[in-house]
Amino acid sequence: MEYKQLGDVGTVVRGKRFVKDDMIDAGVPCVHYGEIYTKYGISAVQSISYVSHERARTLRFAQQGDVIMASAGETIEDIGKSVAWLGSEPIAIHDACYAFSSSMDPKFVSYFFASRSFRDQIRRSISSSKISSISTQNVAKARIPVPPLEVQREIVRVLDKFTQLEAELEAELEAELEARRAQYKHYRDELVGANGRRRIRLADLGTFVRGRRFTKNDVVESGIPSLRYGEIYTAYGTSATQALRNVRAELRDQLRYAQPGSVVFAGVGETVADVGKAVAWLGEEPIATHDDTFTFSSELNPKYVAYAVQTADFHQQKERHVSRAKVKRLSAMGLGAIEIPVPSLEEQESIVRSLDKFDALVGDISTGLPAELAARRKQYEHYRDRLLTFKELAS
Template identity: 60%
Template structure:
């Protein structure tokens, strides 16, 4: 970083202005967003929305195409910040497309925005908060050197992410092969057990401690194949209004923003009963709980649920539709064997303490450390 150090030393102390984001960008007027039901597999125009991933899907609607440029996409609801240098269409609702003004390099601004802490306003719009936050604007030559250094870290991250994604695809291939290789029979969920719908609780019911609960949204944002502890609790006073899943039950989310999230399941392996939301079901069964959870992750299961969901502002699946989904049934000993193998793959792609996930987490921390260090400038008086 000697070149950057030399450039910074050449700057007069306190000469860097800190300007609000709103003064450094233009909000790009965009065509209407693509509704979820208009996503078309095999199309050529990528869709960028405010979800976690970069590309959410594809569309063939030419009138919605935004020409390629160095754009930054901000999720008004999610606070996601994405670098989008290719042509694309925006997903429906809450996606802001930003273009930097001449005094700030687009890539420098992208790194700067990622270094900001945008205060949470729940599901409320966050653009008003972001545009008021200030970022340092050093000379363009300094910006270029900061970008060069930080992009070195992000390229290393990208290599690890690509390798991890390859491992995830390999895991999916093994999961599908193991679950469907020795199928003795298939039965609908409704014949294998009982689906029990949870009961509603609201954000006002959450507490630091109390009754352990699993909210439907946490199933696809926080939990994996199985869980022994909850991350959330509600007030003890509402116990009589709740419905509970028992140890060994599968807890299934029935509402989500996309098809992938709907019918995501987690096996509850804790020692006590846990309350569940009314946008989820407890599946009471005699299968190995983790085997059942892995079945819900299979490609065949995804194909079946895709024919049964209803799409609108949110994607949903009903209990009666869930009950129709056919799942492969093998002996308990075979279920246990499959679980043991898939648990090893899970560790390779999800365990932050070992392998690629651990290395990727370390790289991200390193990037965040240097990003904070390199984007700290004494403000002009």
């Protein structure tokens, strides 16, 4: 198979600068380089963003059948990502994009630009800095196989089919995961909120103590185990036995602590859903708590409390007490006003055992499905690269 430099089979043209503030919901189609590796696939017939007609008069355009490449990115892997533009009208391209025009099948070219062979070629020419990039000249020097047009189209047909199958499998696996999560939520809410159980305000069941302030600058590799409010809804599950971060030992006497068997609530969050999330602290030593958290101490099973405050009923009650500024807040008084069902200690332990098992099952699925997807993507990439690899004709 004959290989040629891109500059010998077509032209590589750089776009012109526009900024994100120029992008609007309707007008002249445009593509920003960052959209290529975050929002577009192999090809597109419709743009995601637009610029005004006035702004468009100063820009450069890719035509139908061109392949638009990201020439800059935050990582080396972002550079060279491409989309075949199959829309019926021209599309304005950012100055960190190149439009490659040729008589080759644009989707074949776009698939090749995604291949390991192409990416290995351009990697050697990428300049690395805060934003990595590749020049027009170096893109034009990259080599591409040039099979007959009918062969290009057949390869596109096969890869399109494989891409469709991969997308269908991904949707199926994600639907399966979502169904299991919904089933788990229903099961949890039913177990915790069984009819006939008395409901008692949290303030009548225990005490809330607010933590004390420490900052990200206080975090160290080894020191006092600590817990920040944001970690509760981003990094922790229902319970924890080990802290993710430590703070400086010199702060020891200035801080407040959650004791083993306490439940720590997030008092602040970016969304109403985040506020009021909780983790049962089951570590062997106290943990320092941030001033945007509340430590709840009671005679209840701490994991039962942490499960109970995940229910739909808890969240419905909580919404009445959350202050809705830019940052959402929930006070100790608001938390204390919320009621939870309180079965006997034996029942609490039984509920925790059941929910732990279900939680582990959902966790296994949550871990297993992404692994399955990753394996399928790797298989697809191997197959694509094999299809796009040809023995080069001797010079």
